[in-house]
Amino acid sequence: MKKILEVKDLRVHFYTYNGTVKAVDGVSFEVYEGEVLCIVGETGCGKSVTARAITKMIRSPGKIVGGRVLFNGIDILELDEDQLSSIRGKTITYVYQDPSAALDPLYTAGYHVAETVTAHSVGMRIREALRRAVEIFHEILIPDPENRVKSYPHELSGGMKQRVVIATAVANYPKLIIADEPTTALDVTIQAQILDLLKELKGRYGSSVVMITHNLGVVAEMCDRVIVMYAGKIVEKAHTERLFENPLHPYTKGLLNAVPNPYRKTMRLESIPGVVPDMINVPEGCRFRPRCPFATNACLIEPELIEAEKDHYVSCWLTSKVGQQ
Amino acid sequence: MGDIKRYIVRRTLSFLPTILGVLVLTFVISHIIPADPVRVWAGGYKARPEIIEEIRRRYHLDKPLYEQLILYLNDVFSGNWGVSPMSKRPVLVDIAEYFPATLELSIVSGLLLTIIGIPMGLIAALKKDSFIDHAIRVVALIGTSAPAFWLAIVLQWIFYYYLGLLPATSRGTPPSIRYTGMYVLDSILTGDVELFIENLKHILLPSVTLAFTGLGIIARVVRNTALDVVSSEFIDFAKARGLQGLQLYRHILKNSLIPVITVLALEIGYILSGAIVIETVFSWPGIGLYAVNAINSLDYPAIMGVTLLIGLIFIFINFITDIAYAVIDPRVRL
Numbered sequence: 001m002k003k004i005l006e007v008k009d010l011r012v013h014f015y016t017y018n019g020t021v022k023a024v025d026g027v028s029f030e031v032y033e034g035e036v037l038c039i040v041g042e043t044g045c046g047k048s049v050t051a052r053a054i055t056k057m058i059r060s061p062g063k064i065v066g067g068r069v070l071f072n073g074i075d076i077l078e079l080d081e082d083q084l085s086s087i088r089g090k091t092i093t094y095v096y097q098d099p100s101a102a103l104d105p106l107y108t109a110g111y112h113v114a115e116t117v118t119a120h121s122v123g124m125r126i127r128e129a130l131r132r133a134v135e136i137f138h139e140i141l142i143p144d145p146e147n148r149v150k151s152y153p154h155e156l157s158g159g160m161k162q163r164v165v166i167a168t169a170v171a172n173y174p175k176l177i178i179a180d181e182p183t184t185a186l187d188v189t190i191q192a193q194i195l196d197l198l199k200e201l202k203g204r205y206g207s208s209v210v211m212i213t214h215n216l217g218v219v220a221e222m223c224d225r226v227i228v229m230y231a232g233k234i235v236e237k238a239h240t241e242r243l244f245e246n247p248l249h250p251y252t253k254g255l256l257n258a259v260p261n262p263y264r265k266t267m268r269l270e271s272i273p274g275v276v277p278d279m280i281n282v283p284e285g286c287r288f289r290p291r292c293p294f295a296t297n298a299c300l301i302e303p304e305l306i307e308a309e310k311d312h313y314v315s316c317w318l319t320s321k322v323g324q325q
Numbered sequence: 326m327g328d329i330k331r332y333i334v335r336r337t338l339s340f341l342p343t344i345l346g347v348l349v350l351t352f353v354i355s356h357i358i359p360a361d362p363v364r365v366w367a368g369g370y371k372a373r374p375e376i377i378e379e380i381r382r383r384y385h386l387d388k389p390l391y392e393q394l395i396l397y398l399n400d401v402f403s404g405n406w407g408v409s410p411m412s413k414r415p416v417l418v419d420i421a422e423y424f425p426a427t428l429e430l431s432i433v434s435g436l437l438l439t440i441i442g443i444p445m446g447l448i449a450a451l452k453k454d455s456f457i458d459h460a461i462r463v464v465a466l467i468g469t470s471a472p473a474f475w476l477a478i479v480l481q482w483i484f485y486y487y488l489g490l491l492p493a494t495s496r497g498t499p500p501s502i503r504y505t506g507m508y509v510l511d512s513i514l515t516g517d518v519e520l521f522i523e524n525l526k527h528i529l530l531p532s533v534t535l536a537f538t539g540l541g542i543i544a545r546v547v548r549n550t551a552l553d554v555v556s557s558e559f560i561d562f563a564k565a566r567g568l569q570g571l572q573l574y575r576h577i578l579k580n581s582l583i584p585v586i587t588v589l590a591l592e593i594g595y596i597l598s599g600a601i602v603i604e605t606v607f608s609w610p611g612i613g614l615y616a617v618n619a620i621n622s623l624d625y626p627a628i629m630g631v632t633l634l635i636g637l638i639f640i641f642i643n644f645i646t647d648i649a650y651a652v653i654d655p656r657v658r659l
Contacts, residue, residue: 057565059556081569089567096565101558104576106654116566152655168566 004175004208005031005054010067012046012053019280023049023062025232028305031176036202036209038223038240040216040255044276046232047212051178054210055088071176090120093169095179095198099161103153109164110134110149116168136167139204140197159190163197170201177202180212195221216259220244228252231277231287234305238312248314250292286316294318328658332651340640347636352397354632355625356390362623366410401633407626411619416630419615424634425506426496427604427611430535431596433509433528437536438543438592443585445540446547447578453552461548465541477534477606484530494608497527531607535600539592546588547581554580583654590646597642598635 012024024046031037039047053064056077069076076087088094096102103112113136114129121129130149137145140163153161162182169177179198183191199222202209211222219226219240226243228236228251236249244261247253254272274291277283283290285300292299298317305315363386367376381387385396400407406416449461485493500511500520509528512521554560554577563576601613612631619627650657 055565057561059561085564085567085569087567088565094562094565096558096562098558102562104559104563104580105656106579107576112566115568115572119567119569119572154656165562 001032001035003030004033004071005210006068006070007050007054008068008070010050010053010069011065012049012058013063013065015061015063016280021279022232022282023279024053027067027229027232027234029227029234029237031208031210034202034206034208035224036199036211036222038211038213038219038226039229040213040219040226041229042214042276044279045229047214047229048180050229051094051180051210051212054178055092055094056084057088057094086120089116089168090172091174092176092178093172093174095162095165095169095177095182097181098185099158099165100153100185102165103161105153107152108149109151109153109156109161109167110137112164113137113149113167113171116171120172132171133167136171137163140167140170140201142167158186159193162186162190162194166194166197166201170205170207173205174207176208176210178210178212181214182211183215183218184213191218192221198222216255228255231279231282233287234313234315235288236312236314237305242309242312246309246312248308248312248319249288249316250294250318251288254291328655329648329651332658333648336644336647340644343640344637347633347640348398348401349394351629351632351636352394355629356393362625365623406630406633409619409624409627409630411622411624411627416626419627420612420630420634421506423610423612423615426609427597427600427613429507429509430528430532430600430604430609430611431593432507434532434535434539434596435589435593437532438539439589441536442540442543442589443547445544446585447551447581449544449548450551450555458548461544465544467541468537468539469541471538473534473538473600473602474606476537477531477603480530480534481606491526491530493530495527496609497524500524531603531609534607535596535603539595542588543585543592547585550584551577551581579653583650586646586649586653590642594639594642597638 007030008028010024010027011022014021014023027046027050029037039050041047049058049062052058054069054076056064056079058064064077067077071087071092076084079087103109107115110130110133111126113133114126117129117132118124118126133149134145137148142148142160142163148156148160153164156164162185166182169179177198182198183194186194195218198209198211201207209222211218213219223240226236226238226240227234228243228249230251236243236247236252243252244256247256251272254270257270258272259269272291273293277287277290285302286292286295289295289299296317303315303317305313306319308314308319363377363380363384364370364372367373367380385393388396404417406420408414409416409419412419445461445465449458452458481493484491497508498520499508500515500517502511502515504511504514508524509521512524557580560573560576563573568576598612600611601617603609604611604613605617612634615627616631618624619631647657
C-alpha cells in the first residue's frame with residue numbers, strides 16, 4: 001500500500017508560565033492510502049495536538065519544535081501560511097469535535113461549504129459553489145438539501161450540523177480527512193450514523209482518514225490500524241484486530257479492561273489506577289511507570305518503540321528483549 | 326428575507342405600548358413638579374388672581390387629571406405639542422428649530438465614533454499587548470475619564486486660542502435655503518463650498534469632543550469582542566478549511582459587530598438626547614440648551630415636549646438597533 005502521509009519525530013511544546021508542556025514528544029507514524037488510522041488515548045495525551053500539527057494548526061503558546069510531516073514528498077512544516085492554506089480544506093481536511101462551535105452562527109450551512117469550495121478554486125463564484133453544496137448535501141443524505149443549504153446552524157440538530165461540517169471536509173475531494181473526535185459531542189443514537197457516513201464517504205472519495213478518539217468502540221467499528229498515545233508518546237501501534245486480541249502495553253491492557261471487550265470474557269470492568277501525569281514534570285523513564293502494575297527498575301530508562309510481532313509495535317520493557325535481562 | 330419583514334412588523338407593534346408609556350410618564354412627571362407653574366407664568370407673587378384663573382382655564386389645568394391626559398394624548402397625536410408660555414410659540418416649532426443643530430452634531434460625532442473607534446479596537450486586538458495596543462488603551466482611558474467640559478475647554482484653547490485654526494463657539498452661518506436645518510448638510514445642498522467649509526469648521530470641535538468621550542468604550546468593546554472571536558472555534562475551523570485574507574476577516578468582523586451595535590446605539594442616543602454640557606460650552610443652540618432653559622423657567626409644555634422627544638428618540642434608536650441585530654444575526658429573527 002502507498003504511504004500518503006508520514007509523520008517523523010513530531011514534537012510540539014506549549015510554553016506556559018508554569019513551564020514547558022511537551023504535549024507531543026517524538027511521535028512518528030504513517031498513513032496509507034484508503035485506510036482509517038485511529039489515534040486513541042485519554043484527554044491530554046496529545047492526540048488532538050498531533051492531529052492539528054499535521055497542517056501546522058498550532059496556536060501560541062504552542063509551538064512545533066521538531067519533526068517532519070511528509071505529504072506527497074513535501075514537508076508541510078516547511079511551508080508558509082499561503083501554501084498551508086491551499087492544503088488545508090483541500091487535500092487535508094478536518095472534522096472538528098463540536099459542530100455547534102465549529103460553524104459560524106451568522107452564516108448559512110450552505111455558505112460554509114460554498115466558501116470552502118471557492119477558497120480553493122480560482123474564479124469560482126459563491127453562487128456556483130452553492131450548487132455544489134446542494135450536491136454534497138444530497139450525497140451525505142441531508143434531507144431536503146435545496147432548503148437546508150439556506151438554514152443557519154441554530155436551525156439544525158447536532159447530527160445535521162456535524163453532517164454540514166463533514167460536507168465542508170469532503171467538498172474538495174480530499175486525500176486525507178482528519179476527524180478529531182467527530183462523535184463525542186453527539187447523541188449516542190447519532191454517533192453510529194456519523195461513523196457510517198464517514199466510512200462510506202471515505203470509500204466514495206478514496207480518502208484516508210485519521211480518526212482521533214478516546215472511544216474504543218469507535219476504534220473497533222472504524223479503524224484499520226490503531227495508535228495508542230500516552231502522555232505525548234506513542235506506546236503501542238498495531239492492526240485493530242491484533243490490538244484487541246493481543247494488547248501488549250500495560251496501558252492498552254488497562255484501557256481494554258475498562259470497557260466491555262467483544263474478544264474476551266470479562267466479569268467486571270477495571271479502571272486504571274492513578275491519573276494522567278503532570279505534563280510539565282513528566283515521570284522519568286517510561287511515562288506510564290507510576291501507574292503501571294508491572295513497573296520494575298528497568299522502567300526508569302525510557303523504552304524504545306520496537307516491533308514485537310509483525311506490524312505490532314510497542315514501547316515497553318516487558319515485551320522488549322533488551323528489558324528481559 | 327421574509328423572516329426579517331415579519332420581524333420588523335412585530336417589533337414595530339411591540340413599540341406602540343412603549344410609546345404610550347412614555348406619553349403617560351411625561352404627562353405625570355410634569356404634573357408632580359412641586360412649584361406652581363401657573364403663578365410663575367403669570368408673573369410671580371404679585372400676579373392677579375383673575376389672570377392666574379384665566380391661565381389655569383386656558384391650559385385646562387382646572388379639569389380633572391384623566392381629562393387632561395386624554396386632551397394631552399389627543400393633542401400630541403394631532404401634532405399639537407402645546408405652546409411654550411416663554412417663547413410664545415408652539416413647542417414643535419421650537420423643537421424644529423433647535424433639534425437639527427443637535428441632530429447634526431450627533432451625526433458627525435457618531436460618524437467619527439464609528440470610523441475611528443471600530444478600527445482602533447480592531448488594531449488593538451490584532452496587535453494585542455504591543456505598544457500600539459497600550460497607546461490606544463491610554464487614549465481610551467483619557468476619553469472616558471476626562472470630564473467633557475474640561476476636554477472641550479482644552480480643545481478650544483489649543484485649536485482656537487493657540488493655533489487659531491478653528492472657531493470656538495456657535496454654529497456658523499445658516500445657508501440661504503433651509504432644507505433640513507442642518508447647516509453643514511444644507512450648505513452642501515445649496516452647493517455653497519465656502520459656507521460648507523466654514524460650517525464644518527464650526528462643528529468640528531464640539532463633535533470631536535463628543536466623539537472622544539465615547540471613543541474609549543467603543544474601542545474597548547471592539548477589542549474585547551474581536552479577541553473573543555479570533556480565538557473562537559469557528560475561526561479556527563475556518564482556517565482549517567483553508568480560508569484566509571478577506572474570506573477570513575469577513576467572519577471575524579461580522580461576529581465582532583454584534584456587541585458594538587449596542588454600545589454605539591447607546592452613545593448616539595446619549596448625544597442625541599442633548600449633550601447639555603457640550604452644547605453649553607460651545608454655545609451650540611441644540612435641544613440640550615433648549616431643555617435647560619425650559620427647566621429653569623418651569624416652561625412645562627417645553628419640558629414635556631423635550632422629554633417626549635428624547636423618549637421617542639430612544640425608542641427609535643432601539644428599533645434601529647433591533648433591526649440591525651436581526652440583519653446581522655439570524656438567531657435574533659425568531
